[in-house]
Amino acid sequence: MIDSNLLRDNPEAIKASQRARGNDESIVDEAVQADATWRKCLQAYESLRAEQNAAAKLVGGASKEERPALIQAGQVLAERVKAALEIANAAEVHLNEVIWKIENVVIEGIPAGGEENFTVIKEVGTKQIFDFEPRDHVALGELLDIIDIERGVKVSGSRFYFLKGWGARLELAMMNMALDLASKHDFTALITPTLVRPEVMAGTGFLGEHADEIYYLPADDLYLTGTSEVALAGYHRDEIIDLSEGPLRYAGWSTCYRREAGSAGRDTRGILRVHQFNKLEMFSYIKPEDAENEHLKLLALEEAMLQACELSYRVIDTAAGDLGSSAARKYDSEAWVPSQQTYRELTSSSNCTTYQARRLNVRYRDENGKTQTAATLNGTLATTRWLVAILETHQQADGSVRIPAALRPYLGGQEVIEPKVRA
């Protein structure tokens, strides 16, 4: 939710953001209007309510003779208060409807436009050139007997898989390495719930345009989360957190569930786009003025992980139109995937400024003891999808895969995954 003070003081700034995103800017005027109406109705209700409170007080001290007249006057007032309250409530509902539709105000200077209008910030590493015909991760997964897609489909349907043997261990190793890195940088490990209440799902902004991406369990009125960001953002919901000693940082590990409803024909091969995967997500609660620096810190940690996995990647500054509704800026890093001869997203880090925290009512006390809305940021430190890039990048002519040195300590020193030789 955007800051209603900004709506009053500088609606033009919000309109500029809406334009950069390619969103409707007339909704800003609508919100300004709704806000003014609501405040007017609220004042009308409150002054009537004050009158009623005063009148009710008189009844208590009145004599027997005076009472009937006072009570009758009170009855009339009560009717008027009730009517005024209904109007004020309706105005508030309308205001919320409108204001919730406005997406976060983007940070000035980010690229305008849609998905293809990103800016490349940097490219790191060289795109692998093989002196043999490289295999894709599906072929490698079969050859090494570490990804079993066929049986995943048999058990659960399309876009499901089993990680097996070294595949399973590789994922856990990667997660552990990421968790070590995060812990060294002041992130507290959390294993989060993956089923959440509607308020939390709505508060994180996922029930908007992503609603059909989300698994919902009607019998229990719970949502399966597509990222631990949801639980991490909900963690301090309705709290006044203490940021006087610095930001609160969490590294949340969870399984993630996505319906992939709108992507029927895309990435049908392999484990690039699946209904269920695991992810280690960083999440920071911080004072708004420090949010942009924190964003760079998250990005630096993501890069450290990519480098530890010896991957070639680029970092992009996502264009306004491709941002989630809560994000004011988003950096993605994309690893080079040899079989596809293209970059694929491995991490995504968003600065949500105060937008998400305002919805979730997460505040802190500033130096003067006043409560202020906190800023939130999130970023990916590792996901199952990384296996695609790791396997394809480090494959060798015989189909074996070299394990990046940094991961070996988490795999009992194993250096290479060899093709399985069946008896």
Next chain:
RNA sequence: GGAGAAUUCGCCUAGUGGCCUAUGGCGCCAGCUUGGAAAGUUGGUUGGGUGCAAGCCCUCAUGGGUUCGAAUCCCAUAUUCUCCGCCA
């Protein structure tokens, strides 16, 4: 799944329709006291909305209702606890 109990300002707690502008204690903050501290003592200490402001409104788990008037009465929901049942 069944039965019962509970939910008050960080924590504990008083409170059974108007004097609740919510009691008291702990904790915390500030002052006094002190050589300094402890003890003592005085004051402060939920959060939010609206208004230029004075102020006003809301907040006793949440949402409704009854009433001139609700922490208090009624209904629904949530959460916690106890017992029984079930349990990969």
